[in-house]
Amino acid sequence: MATQSNTSTKTFTRDEVSKHRTKGDLWIIIDSKVYDISRFANLHPGGLNVLLDEEVAGQDATKIFFGLHRHEVLLKPAYARLQIGTLQDESPVILAPIPGQISTVPYGEPTWLTNGYYSPYFKESHRALQKAFRKFVDEVIYPDAQACEESGKRLSQSVVDLMAEKNINAMRLGPGKHLKGLTLMDGVVQPEEFDYFHEMILNQEVSRIGARGYGDGLLAGMVIGLPPVLNFGSEELKRKVIPEVFGGKKFICLAISEAFAGSDVAGLKTTATKTEDGKHWIVNGTKKWITNGTFAGYFTVGCRTEGGFTVILVERGEGVETMPIKTSYSSAAGTAYITFDNVKVPVENTLGPEDAGLIVMLSNFNHERWVMTCVSIRSQRMVVEECMKWVNQREVFGRPLVSQAVIRHKLAGMIARVESAQAWLENVTYQMTKMSYKQQSAKLAGQIGFIKMYATRTAQETAADAVQIFGGRGITKTGMGRFIEHYHRTVTFDSLLGGAEDVLGDLGVRQAIKQMPKNARL
Ligand code: HEM
Numbered sequence: 001m002a003t004q005s006n007t008s009t010k011t012f013t014r015d016e017v018s019k020h021r022t023k024g025d026l027w028i029i030i031d032s033k034v035y036d037i038s039r040f041a042n043l044h045p046g047g048l049n050v051l052l053d054e055e056v057a058g059q060d061a062t063k064i065f066f067g068l069h070r071h072e073v074l075l076k077p078a079y080a081r082l083q084i085g086t087l088q089d090e091s092p093v094i095l096a097p098i099p100g101q102i103s104t105v106p107y108g109e110p111t112w113l114t115n116g117y118y119s120p121y122f123k124e125s126h127r128a129l130q131k132a133f134r135k136f137v138d139e140v141i142y143p144d145a146q147a148c149e150e151s152g153k154r155l156s157q158s159v160v161d162l163m164a165e166k167n168i169n170a171m172r173l174g175p176g177k178h179l180k181g182l183t184l185m186d187g188v189v190q191p192e193e194f195d196y197f198h199e200m201i202l203n204q205e206v207s208r209i210g211a212r213g214y215g216d217g218l219l220a221g222m223v224i225g226l227p228p229v230l231n232f233g234s235e236e237l238k239r240k241v242i243p244e245v246f247g248g249k250k251f252i253c254l255a256i257s258e259a260f261a262g263s264d265v266a267g268l269k270t271t272a273t274k275t276e277d278g279k280h281w282i283v284n285g286t287k288k289w290i291t292n293g294t295f296a297g298y299f300t301v302g303c304r305t306e307g308g309f310t311v312i313l314v315e316r317g318e319g320v321e322t323m324p325i326k327t328s329y330s331s332a333a334g335t336a337y338i339t340f341d342n343v344k345v346p347v348e349n350t351l352g353p354e355d356a357g358l359i360v361m362l363s364n365f366n367h368e369r370w371v372m373t374c375v376s377i378r379s380q381r382m383v384v385e386e387c388m389k390w391v392n393q394r395e396v397f398g399r400p401l402v403s404q405a406v407i408r409h410k411l412a413g414m415i416a417r418v419e420s421a422q423a424w425l426e427n428v429t430y431q432m433t434k435m436s437y438k439q440q441s442a443k444l445a446g447q448i449g450f451i452k453m454y455a456t457r458t459a460q461e462t463a464a465d466a467v468q469i470f471g472g473r474g475i476t477k478t479g480m481g482r483f484i485e486h487y488h489r490t491v492t493f494d495s496l497l498g499g500a501e502d503v504l505g506d507l508g509v510r511q512a513i514k515q516m517p518k519n520a521r522l
Contacts, residue, residue, distance in 0.1 A: 010034075010085035014060070017087075021058030026051060029060040030074065032090040035082045062094075066393050070480055071096065100135030107415050108385035110204075110378075110422050121197055121426055128188040130201045134208075136166070136185075141218070142209050149211035149486075152331035154295050155218055160248035163219075169246045172223055174199045174367065178230055178242065196370075196432040200425070203374035208382055210483045212490035213330030215375070221253030221292025221334070223371060225300040227364045228254075228311055232352035237313065241298060250297035255287040255314075255338055256361065265302065265309050265358060270340065272303035272312055274347070281312055281350070283319075283343040291497075293322050293336025300351065301340070308355035312345055319343035329490040363437075366445050369452045369498045370428070376455040376494040377421045383466050383487055384414050390470060390480070401469070410465040417458035424451050446511030449504035456495035463488040 012034050020027035026038045028051070037044070041051050046068065051057060056064060073079055075096055086092075103109050112119035113130065144159045163169055167182045171194065179191035189198055209215060222245055229241050229252075244250040261267030270285025283303060293299070299314040314320065320343055322336040352360035391402035391411065401407055428447055432440055466484045467474035473481030474488065495501050 011088040012085055013088050018058040021052075021054075023048070023052060026057055027084075028056060028058070028065075029062065029087060030065045031062050031092045031094045032087045033083050033092060034085045034087065036084045037082055040079075040082055063395075066094070067395060068480070070482075097138075099138035100131060101138075102134075103385060105385050105388050107418070108381070108388065110381070111419075112426075119426075121430055123193075125189040125193055126197050126201060129185055129198050130205065132185050132188050133168075133202060133205050136162075136168075137205050137208060141206065145209040145211040145214040145218075148217065148332040149214045149330045152213075154332055154334055155214065157248070160219075164246060164248035167246070168202070169219060169222060169248065171199065172202055172219070173226060173230065176230075178246075196429045199371075200374050200429050203371050204378035207375040207378040210379075210382060210486060211330070211332070212379075212486065212493060213327075214332040216291050216329070216333035216335075216493075219251065219292065221251060221290075221296055224364065224368050225252040225254035225292075225296075225298070227367070228300050228351045228360045229298075229313060231363065232311070232360050233313065234348055237348060241313070245298070251292055251295050252298040252300065253290050253292040253296040253334075253336075255290045255293065255299045256302040257289050258286060259288045265361070268302060268304055268309070270301065270303050272301075272305050272310060272345075274306075275344075279347060281345045281347060283312065283314055283340045283345055285340050287336075287338040287340075289325065289327075290322075290336045290338055292334045293338050294324050294331075294334040296322070296334070296336075299338065302357065302361065305355050309357045310354050311351040311357040311360040313349040313351055314340065314343055314345050315349075317343070327493075329493060363441070365498070366440055366448050369448050369504070370432070372494055372498050373421075373425060373448070373452045373455045376452070376459050377418060377425055379487065379491075379494075380414075380418045380421070380455070380459050380462050383462055383484065384411075384418055386483055387411060387414065387466050387469050407469060410469060414462045414465055417462060421451070421455045421458060424454070446508035449499070449511075450508040452498065453501045453505045453508070456491075457501055459491050459494060463491040 014029070017027050017029055017034055020036070020038075023041065024038055026036070026041050028035050028037060037051060041048050044051060055061075071094065102113055102115075104115075111117045112122045140159055140162055144156050148155055166185050167179075168185065170179055170182055171184055174196065175194050175198075179194055182191055184191060184194060206218065207215060226242070226245055229238060233241065241252070245252050256268075258268055258270065260269045270283065270287065272281040272283045274281060281303075283301065285303070287293070287301070290299075297316045299316070299320070301312050301314050303310050303312055319341040321339045321341070324331050325335045325337050327333070327335050351357070388411070391407055392400055394401040396404070402411075428444060428451055431444060431447075435443065467488050470481040470484045473479060474484045476482070477485055499507075
């Protein structure tokens with residue numbers, strides 16, 4: 001007989017539940033919770049008949065349920081309210097994720113976050129930032145990411161405002177003077193102690209959202225477009241632009257590539273010519289694949305000028321038009337095609353030396369590639385975690401999927417790849433904390449090229465393996481394999497943004513050969 005354990009939760013015996021097993025009077029048990037699906041059954045996306053099966057109707061359907069649905073299905077309010085009680089003297093084993101929680105799935109977290117393991121690199125402030133920021137990502141960013149990745153809308157202003165309040169935007173530009181005097185993430189880390197490991201944490205935590213287009217829409221344009229202003233802009237320009245961007249009032253993007261040319265700067269066709277009085281630039285041309293371009297208010301633009309190449313900050317206004325480009329990830333990224341038609345820009349907006357602006361671009365490449373590497377490696381880890389869960393819960397031929405040797409072989413490769421990439425990343429990051437920016441350019445450009453090449457290549461291998469493990473679900477946009485489908489569809493972005501793999505590998509080898517000692521012989 002049903003007993004009332006408190007005002008809202010009834011308890012039932014398994015026997016009682018088993019009496020409700022027909023169309024119109026249908027109960028099931030999932031993880032000790034009792035659901036009345038009598039009315040829902042007709043609306044069930046998987047159909048009515050499967051619910052009337054004798055192993056399901058009135059029975060404990062935990063195993064079969066988790067073989068077919070993600071846990072999040074039961075957490076949705078529309079479905080959660082189908083629960084009418086729990087089993088007497090039993091409690092749930094499968095607990096809902098708690099915001100900020102650390103995964104206990106083996107290899108679901110980097111070693112430094114895994115209970116019982118050690119790392120020489122991470123101090124208390126790193127751990128405090130990780131803890132606070134993960135909670136923020138889970139509670140604030142993740143729900144917005146899922147909604148916008150689907151709708152294609154840019155991130156919500158309420159998220160930007162909260163990020164600004166906690167100075168997350170400023171932290172994403174890495175350590176430096178721009179953090180002075182700011183309260184970072186409610187004070188968990190002091191500006192003067194903020195280093196590249198803190199920044200790595202932000203990059204890696206945010207990539208757990210599993211929404212690649214939104215991830216770039218989450219102000220990636222700022223990460224690559226603002227440093228030229230920060231490092232090469234006049235004091236007056238910085239005073240105006242930086243607070244607006246960090247404060248989330250205006251967005252910025254980096255506009256270099258064109259349909260005509262990418263990193264081949266000599267081939268760019270966008271021009272900037274001076275007015276007769278020398279007070280303005282007149283900018284004409286087009287730019288393509290510009291992340292955050294559709295909603296940016298500022299554009300850091302690479303232009304051909306009379307004697308070379310110059311970087312100019314253009315503000316959205318007369319003559320600037322942006323159009324969305326459809327790519328294989330969501331338009332939440334704001335990827336744009338931009339036209340500049342006789343746009344008048346004050347010469348004070350010039351960033352760095354006139355006609356010698358290549359240095360402005362090159363100076364940020366290493367940092368940009370390192371950021372992408374952080375993201376690529378952490379996304380790979382999420383795929384490892386998804387696969388670990390799936391192979392454990394999915395049954396084939398009456399046994400868990402992981403009992404197949406070929407599946408274990410694939411997992412071995414995935415784990416080895418992500419662990420080696422993370423260990424290398426931590427080493428490179430440590431070097432960054434010890435070197436000046438100039439030393440980094442000289443000594444780490446090649447290493448960063450290599451690690452990005454390695455990370456994005458292994459990411460693609462892992463994506464392909466994950467699809468094989470998930471089968472049809474790995475190519476289905478909803479349900480069990482939805483993160484795998486998304487990852488597999490969008491993984492290529494990382495391998496192209498910031499330089500194609502072969503180009504980066506080649507850069508690394510050329511740098512190494514340049515440093516070969518003259519007396520080296522076999
Ligand atoms: C409270 C109970 C249940 C709820 C709220 C529910 C909800 C859903 C939802 C939302 C989907 C769409 C796929 C997704 O987004 O994951 C689905 C699919 C499905 N459900 Fe259920 N379901 C329930 C119980 C069951 C049970 C007990 C079975 C047992 C056979 C079942 C069998 C299926 C099947 C076969 C599919 C299609 C799966 C696929 O396309 O891969 N469902 N269900």
